[in-house]
Amino acid sequence: MAKEQMGEISSIDVRGEICPYPMMKTNEELDKNQEYLSILDVLTDHPPALSTIPPQALKRGFDVDIEEVSAGEWRIRLTKIN
Amino acid sequence: MNIPVEKEASKASPLSLLVPRSMQTRMGFLVLISTALIGLFVSQNQSVVAAVWVIANVFGFTLQRSRFCFASAFRDLFLFGSGHNMKGIIVGIGVSTIGFAAIMSWIVPNTNSGTLPSEAHILPVGISVIVGGIVFGIGMVIAGGCVSGSLYRMAEGYVASWITIGGVILGLAALTMTWNWWWDFTISTEPKIWLPSSTNLGYTGGVAVTLIGLILIYLLVIYRENATGIFTPDIATKKRPAQDFQSRIRNTLDPVFKKGWNVALGGATLGVLGIVLYTIHMPLGVTGELMRASQLGLGWTGLDVPVLNGLADLGGCTGISDDKGLITHTFAITVGLLPGALMGALFAGEFKLRLPNNWRRYVQSLGGGLLMGYAAGLAVGCTVGALFSAIPSLSLSGWVFGIALAVGAFTGTQVIKRIH
Numbered sequence: 001m002a003k004e005q006m007g008e009i010s011s012i013d014v015r016g017e018i019c020p021y022p023m024m025k026t027n028e029e030l031d032k033n034q035e036y037l038s039i040l041d042v043l044t045d046h047p048p049a050l051s052t053i054p055p056q057a058l059k060r061g062f063d064v065d066i067e068e069v070s071a072g073e074w075r076i077r078l079t080k081i082n
Numbered sequence: 083m084n085i086p087v088e089k090e091a092s093k094a095s096p097l098s099l100l101v102p103r104s105m106q107t108r109m110g111f112l113v114l115i116s117t118a119l120i121g122l123f124v125s126q127n128q129s130v131v132a133a134v135w136v137i138a139n140v141f142g143f144t145l146q147r148s149r150f151c152f153a154s155a156f157r158d159l160f161l162f163g164s165g166h167n168m169k170g171i172i173v174g175i176g177v178s179t180i181g182f183a184a185i186m187s188w189i190v191p192n193t194n195s196g197t198l199p200s201e202a203h204i205l206p207v208g209i210s211v212i213v214g215g216i217v218f219g220i221g222m223v224i225a226g227g228c229v230s231g232s233l234y235r236m237a238e239g240y241v242a243s244w245i246t247i248g249g250v251i252l253g254l255a256a257l258t259m260t261w262n263w264w265w266d267f268t269i270s271t272e273p274k275i276w277l278p279s280s281t282n283l284g285y286t287g288g289v290a291v292t293l294i295g296l297i298l299i300y301l302l303v304i305y306r307e308n309a310t311g312i313f314t315p316d317i318a319t320k321k322r323p324a325q326d327f328q329s330r331i332r333n334t335l336d337p338v339f340k341k342g343w344n345v346a347l348g349g350a351t352l353g354v355l356g357i358v359l360y361t362i363h364m365p366l367g368v369t370g371e372l373m374r375a376s377q378l379g380l381g382w383t384g385l386d387v388p389v390l391n392g393l394a395d396l397g398g399c400t401g402i403s404d405d406k407g408l409i410t411h412t413f414a415i416t417v418g419l420l421p422g423a424l425m426g427a428l429f430a431g432e433f434k435l436r437l438p439n440n441w442r443r444y445v446q447s448l449g450g451g452l453l454m455g456y457a458a459g460l461a462v463g464c465t466v467g468a469l470f471s472a473i474p475s476l477s478l479s480g481w482v483f484g485i486a487l488a489v490g491a492f493t494g495t496q497v498i499k500r501i502h
Binding site for chain 1: 162
């Protein structure tokens, strides 16, 4: 049911934050409105977050796509797996 | 779906300094040439120090590329049930253990002769290492990185890590002023327990016990990951099809210079570097030079700096060194990792001046650094010297320090959960 109403696209900017905060804030965001969220974009400049966030997102049913937006900054796009 | 989020977001970056990718590569080559020239210059008079410098460059490069993080290894087990970094550490210690045993058996063939292998990190076991481990564990979790982690992040452009290292030096100065109290209270009576002789195990037994211990911890980490339902995903990164010569070259270089290394590969590389370094001089350790810096700073303050009892006979990261002048062995290891990590970041295009927006992070960096500095002085080493180099030295102190670190890291996670 929720699948039909979803489509909420959200983004968080965690640049400047180091471990574990990028991951903690992403998890909080995912857990807060897991039902309606379809895409969450996480903007980070902390390379370790690229390997720590994906397992947490997959565990919560989100697919991961990493894109480098500029030198030293990445957008991690988490898309709900239908 | 194409949502132009990134464009808007990139604009709102007042507190950051981005360096374009192409410039980063050029700067990387500049650092490479500079560090090679420094190595050549040093080799004129001190060939061993020059070799240590080069190894330290590779050490820093490896830390940066594999994003090696002792703080995360302990913290994430408790916070998220993730054993990612811990597995890398265990692999690295395992690799080092075998090499260290070979070197030590060459230095001290008969383990019952009553002598300990010189330069091995066999440290006293007692209250000091337990208190040191717990306080260090709390400090590294609060600061978001241990001493080696903060050092390579300094080079990657993390301003908070500069504050952390400043805190470590201040913490070491505080330890210097109180060292003699700790010495009289506990350290002077603490035994150095070396598995091959103290427990009569010999090298074979010592190595066997160490490897079995490591395997058991590895299983414990997997058990914890299973209990929390975490798994390491296979991230399908978009691969450029190798069409022409240039992109084929890029596909060959990218796994080394662009993509983050597998943490087990990073750990194993560090383990091998530890062996190589011990072969030519002494095991890896980064706190010794910071100790020297803090002593130098104390000298300038005009304070009445006490003569540190017993430290000269302890081994490990005491900062005491026979060579004079600025460029010593400890200088080469600690400072030498900086250009290595900087090269790693520049060639990957990951360098960026990073300034936290949240003021609490600066307080955390300084506070965590102070705790780590004091604790590393007390335990005569940090996660590198008192753990990563101590367990392969077949020293019981490494295990005690590791367990105490876990207790401290657990305490630290309770603290940071409450700081947002």
